[in-house]
Amino acid sequence: MIAFPFPLRGSTVLRVALPLAIGAAVLAFPGAAAAQGKCTQIHEVDIQHVFVPKLMVIKQGECIRFTNNHTIEHSAIGLQREFNTGTLMPGSTAVVRFPEAAAIPFWCGLHPPMMGNIVVEAK
Numbered sequence: 001m002i003a004f005p006f007p008l009r010g011s012t013v014l015r016v017a018l019p020l021a022i023g024a025a026v027l028a029f030p031g032a033a034a035a036q037g038k039c040t041q042i043h044e045v046d047i048q049h050v051f052v053p054k055l056m057v058i059k060q061g062e063c064i065r066f067t068n069n070h071t072i073e074h075s076a077i078g079l080q081r082e083f084n085t086g087t088l089m090p091g092s093t094a095v096v097r098f099p100e101a102a103a104i105p106f107w108c109g110l111h112p113p114m115m116g117n118i119v120v121e122a123k
Contacts, residue, residue, distance in 0.1 A: 037097040039063035047074045047088065047108075051116035060101055060123050067093045075109040076116075084109075 040061045046052040047068045056064060066076045068088035076085045076094070082104050085094035098104075101122040108114035 037061075037063075037099065039095070039097055042095065045076070045116070047076070050114060051076070051106075051108075054116045055119070056116070057119045057121065058098060059121050061097070061099060062120075063095050063097045064118065065093055065095045073110060074114070076106050077109045079105040079107060082106075 038061075040059070042063045042065050043056055043058055045056060045064055045066050047066060048070050058064065066085050066088065068074050068090055071090055073087050073089050075087050076083070076096075078084070082102065083096045083106075085096065087110070088094055098118065098120040100120065102120045104118040104120065106116050106118060
């Protein structure tokens with residue numbers, strides 16, 4: 001159960017606590033969705049004040065683990081919303097699976113000048 005700094009009464013607990021608990025579980029395990037898709041390989045993108053590497057070339061079905069090694073929060077979002085890691089706090093990670101061939105420019109939603117590119121090649 002989530003502890004609240006204010007009193008909750010009646011059905012408010014279910015309307016507030018349950019969605020918060022579900023949301024917290026999803027944020028705590030961002031790689032769970034990728035794991036269900038069975039990553040054939042996991043590549044690494046390090047997030048500092050830039051994405052390293054800025055260009056990632058992978059195959060269909062492979063995954064990228066975005067790791068925020070900076071001191072502030074970041075995210076990685078496909079320019080056409082192909083994927084979204086959500087906000088990554090310092091030290092956190094998100095794994096994203098890429099099932100289809102595509103060229104995907106991406107950026108940090110919190111710091112738009114930070115950009116990178118992903119090329120997903122057909123198998």
